[in-house]
Every structure is written in structure tokens, then in C-alpha cells.
Amino acid sequence: MKLKNRLNNIQFTTMSYLITFSVVILLILWSFQIIFLKTYYEKYQINKLDKVVTKLREKTHTKSEIEAIAYENDLCIQYVLDNENILFNGLNNNCVLKTKSIGLSKIIDNFILSNKQKEIIKLTNPRNNTKSILYNIKLNNSYVFLNTSLEDVNSTTSALRGQLIYITLIVIIVAIIASIFLSKVLNKNILHITKQAKKLAKGYNDLELNKSGITELDELIDALEYANKEIKKTDELRRDLLANLSHDLKTPLTMIKAYAEMNRDLDIEEVKRKENLNIIIDETDRLNILVNDILNLSKLEANYDKLEKSEFDLVELVNEIIKKYNIVKELEDYKFVINMPKEAKVFGDYNKISQVIYNLVNNAINYTGEDKVVKIEVIEKKKTYLVKIIDTGKGIKKEDLNIIWDKYYKNEKNHKRNKIGTGIGLSIVKNILEKHNFKYGVESEIDKGTTFYFEIDKNS
Numbered sequence: 001m002k003l004k005n006r007l008n009n010i011q012f013t014t015m016s017y018l019i020t021f022s023v024v025i026l027l028i029l030w031s032f033q034i035i036f037l038k039t040y041y042e043k044y045q046i047n048k049l050d051k052v053v054t055k056l057r058e059k060t061h062t063k064s065e066i067e068a069i070a071y072e073n074d075l076c077i078q079y080v081l082d083n084e085n086i087l088f089n090g091l092n093n094n095c096v097l098k099t100k101s102i103g104l105s106k107i108i109d110n111f112i113l114s115n116k117q118k119e120i121i122k123l124t125n126p127r128n129n130t131k132s133i134l135y136n137i138k139l140n141n142s143y144v145f146l147n148t149s150l151e152d153v154n155s156t157t158s159a160l161r162g163q164l165i166y167i168t169l170i171v172i173i174v175a176i177i178a179s180i181f182l183s184k185v186l187n188k189n190i191l192h193i194t195k196q197a198k199k200l201a202k203g204y205n206d207l208e209l210n211k212s213g214i215t216e217l218d219e220l221i222d223a224l225e226y227a228n229k230e231i232k233k234t235d236e237l238r239r240d241l242l243a244n245l246s247h248d249l250k251t252p253l254t255m256i257k258a259y260a261e262m263n264r265d266l267d268i269e270e271v272k273r274k275e276n277l278n279i280i281i282d283e284t285d286r287l288n289i290l291v292n293d294i295l296n297l298s299k300l301e302a303n304y305d306k307l308e309k310s311e312f313d314l315v316e317l318v319n320e321i322i323k324k325y326n327i328v329k330e331l332e333d334y335k336f337v338i339n340m341p342k343e344a345k346v347f348g349d350y351n352k353i354s355q356v357i358y359n360l361v362n363n364a365i366n367y368t369g370e371d372k373v374v375k376i377e378v379i380e381k382k383k384t385y386l387v388k389i390i391d392t393g394k395g396i397k398k399e400d401l402n403i404i405w406d407k408y409y410k411n412e413k414n415h416k417r418n419k420i421g422t423g424i425g426l427s428i429v430k431n432i433l434e435k436h437n438f439k440y441g442v443e444s445e446i447d448k449g450t451t452f453y454f455e456i457d458k459n460s
Contacts, residue, residue: 022175023172026168041134041151048073048148049075053146055069063086066079074092076095076096076148078144078147080106080112080142080143080145081143095147099127107136118137118138119137120133132150135147135148193224196224202329244410255280255283256283257457259276259279266391307349312345312350314346314378317354318376318378335372336375337376338372338375339375339377340378344378344380346459347457347458349436356432356454360426361374361389362425364389364391365391367394368449369391369392369393372439374391376388379421384456385455386457387456388451389451390449395448397446438455
């Protein structure tokens with residue numbers, strides 16, 4: 001296991017990549033310098049002869065000009081015109097044309113008799129046993145034979161081979177040293193980031209993160225810092241939620257116990273007993289709402305609750321929900337201002353959308369202003385209906401608008417017991433609307449109120 005970890009670490013991996021890269025480059029270098037050197041040199045010489053032939057065809061040259069061309073290009077040229085042979089740069093030691101061997105004479109005669117325009121032949125100089133190229137062309141009424149040596153590149157190849165062996169060893173050593181250096185630089189920073197990430201996983205928020213100057217590692221540090229910031233925020237919100245839920249659970253339980261004990265221990269009249277029992281029932285209902293909300297949110301987040309979509313009238317649904325708040329209107333003087341069309345046929349999960357509207361209305365009731373006004377609007381659009389729930393409360397700060405949907409968020413740190421609901425309704429709203437792929441959002445102005453809205457698809 002330890003061996004496997006060592007083979008997978010940065011130092012070994014970096015070394016492997018650098019050595020592999022170096023070997024590939026060296027193989028390419030070896031191929032071109034050793035294997036293809038002769039072929040390349042031969043093509044180079046033929047191309048040089050092609051250029052000379054092109055130059056000779058351009059115009060009629062004097063003998064001195066032809067001599068200069070032959071000398072400049074390190075070749076010898078023989079002109080055959082009316083049985084007259086003229087050799088240029090014949091002093092060239094590698095010139096085959098001045099040997100006047102029987103084999104060479106036969107090649108020249110055969111070309112003249114063949115009436116060919118061009119011929120390239122590779123042959124061996126009998127004097128020094130070196131290879132050369134004989135380039136034969138017909139030029140107007142004359143025949144021109146150009147000869148250049150193919151110098152023996154074997155000695156050059158041997159020298160290069162020896163040189164490349166040393167270069168290979170040096171490159172591999174440099175690659176190993178570079179990989180060790182690079183891996184140490186990277187490893188140091190990565191191990192430090194890993195150590196800080198483990199601290200974060202154990203619940204420590206005081207991270208020591210310094211930028212390394214390496215873009216990818218700096219991006220990783222930024223991501224870790226962002227995660228640390230979000231975890232801190234989530235922990236703080238979670239503590240608030242636990243405190244709030246504890247308060248919401250403890251208060252009704254205390255009241256239930258107190259009134260139950262009063263009915264049990266005291267000899268009270270029937271009317272008072274019924275009042276006590278009604279309080280116990282109300283507080284039990286409040287606990288039931290709290291537990292149901294928590295269960296609903298858990299189901300939504302775990303994808304246990306599947307949508308059951310159908311057609312229904314949104315206006316009818318809103319009216320049914322508002323009826324449930326009659327007691328709130330009568331006892332606490334809340335006012336509901338409703339602006340809706342006569343009918344709004346939509347397509348979605350009836351029960352889930354009912355939860356959304358119910359929770360948004362609860363939220364508006366809990367946070368509306370002293371006028372106790374809650375506005376509900378249903379506006380028809382091209383493919384959807386826009387639903388707005390508006391309160392006249394203190395509003396929400398801009399920096400909090402993106403986190404109000406979080407299940408740990410609470411609008412007020414100093415939590416007071418909600419008149420209706422649990423305080424986690426917005427998380428339920430968010431989950432339901434996202435499962436429907438419906439647009440939703442919030443707009444708010446400090447001391448002017450807040451508008452929650454969402455769009456629901458028309459029944460197509």
C-alpha cells in the first residue's frame with residue numbers, strides 16, 4: 001500500500017511525465033539525425049542540382065559563367081555539343097566526369113541516344129570509392145551532365161550518435177532534477193492545503209491559507225476559503241435555527257403541560273376546563289405544523305416526495321387558502337387585499353403549490369407592517385401566471401436576499417415566536433418551486449416591505 005502511494009505521489013508522477021516527454025523528444029531527434037539524415041542529404045543535393053539546371057535553362061551562359069556556377073555549387077559540369085566535350089570545375093577532387101571510365105562513357109552515350117530530357121543516376125567514384133549523383137539533361141542542342149558527390153555521412157552519423165548519447169543522459173538527469181524541484185514546490189503547497197482542508201473537516205475554522213503564485217493552487221485556496229466562509233455562515237444559521245426550533249417546541253410543550261396539570265390537579269369549572277383543553281389543542285396543532293414542516297422539508301431534500309401534476313384553478317386554490325385565515329382576520333384585524341382574474345387554469349402539483357402559497361402567506365403575516373396588510377396578486381402572462389405575495393414590513397437587507405431561502409436563515413436574530421408557521425417555510429417553497437422548474441424570487445425595500453413571487457405554467 002505504501003509503495004502504491006509512493007508511485008502515485010506528485011514527485012514520482014512529475015518525474016515520470018518529464019522523463020517520458022524527454023524520451024519522446026530524444027527519439028524524434030534520433031530519428032531525424034540518424035535514420036533520415038542520409039535520405040535528407042540526398043534530397044538536398046538533388047534540389048540543389050534542380051536549381052542549377054533551372055539557372056542554366058534561363059539563358060545562354062558564357063564559359064566563365066558556367067565555370068563560376070559549377071564552382072559556387074561545388075559540382076562539376078560537362079557540356080557535350082557537336083562532339084565537343086567541355087568540362088567545368090574539373091579540378092574538383094570528387095568529380096566523376098573527369099575519370100573517363102568505360103562505365104561513365106557508356107552512361108553518357110546511352111543518355112544521348114535515348115533522347116530523354118532528364119535522368120538522375122547514383123554512382124560510385126572509382127578513384128576514392130565515394131558515392132555521387134549524375135544529373136543528365138538535354139539543353140537545346142546540347143547535353144549537360146552535372147555531378148556532385150554524396151559525401152559519406154556515416155562518419156557524421158557516428159559522431160552525432162555519440163553526441164546524442166551524452167545529450168540523452170544529460171536531458172534525463174536534468175528531467176529528474178527538475179521533477180524533484182517542481183514536485184517539492186507543488187507538494188509543499190498541496191500538503192499545506194490538504195492539512196487545512198482536514199482541519200476544516202474536523203470543524204476548525206481558523207485556516208492558514210497563503211497564495212502560492214500558481215494559478216490552479218490559488219484557485220483551490222480560493223475555493224477552500226469560500227467553503228470555509230459558507231460553513232461558518234451555515235453553522236451560525238444552524239445554531240440560530242436550533243435555538244428558534246427549541247423555543248418553538250419548548251413553549252407549546254410547556255403550555256400543554258401547564259394546562260393539562262391544571263385540569264388534573266385543580267377543581268375548576270367546566271367552562272374553564274374547556275378553555276384549557278382548547279389551549280392544549282391549539283398548542284398541539286402548532287407542534288404538529290412544526291413537525292410536519294420539518295418532515296416535508298426533509299422529504300423534499302431527499303427526493304422522496306414525487307410531483308403529482310394535474311390541472312387546477314389557481315384562483316380557487318388561493319381563495320380556499322385565504323378562508324383558513326378568517327380567524328386571524330377576526331381576532332387580530334389582518335387585512336387581505338386580493339387582485340386576481342376570475343379563473344386561472346394552471347398545471348402543477350396541487351398539494352405542493354398549496355404549500356407554497358400557504359407558507360408565503362404565513363411569512364407575509366408574520367412580517368407585515370403595523371397596518372397588518374397582506375396583498376395577493378395573480379397576473380396573467382403569455383405562458384404563465386405570476387403570483388405575488390406582498391407585505392408592508394421592515395424589508396430585507398440586500399446582502400440577505402440570496403440566503404433567505406436557506407433552511408437555517410432567520411430574518412430576526414432575536415427570535416420571537418411566530419404567530420403562524422415554523423420559520424422554515426421559505427426552504428420548503430424553494431424546494432417545491434425548483435422541483436417544478438418554476439421561476440421564483442424576492443424583491444424588498446427597507447421599511448417599505450417585501451414581495452415574494454413565482455410563476456406557474458398555464459395548462460397547455
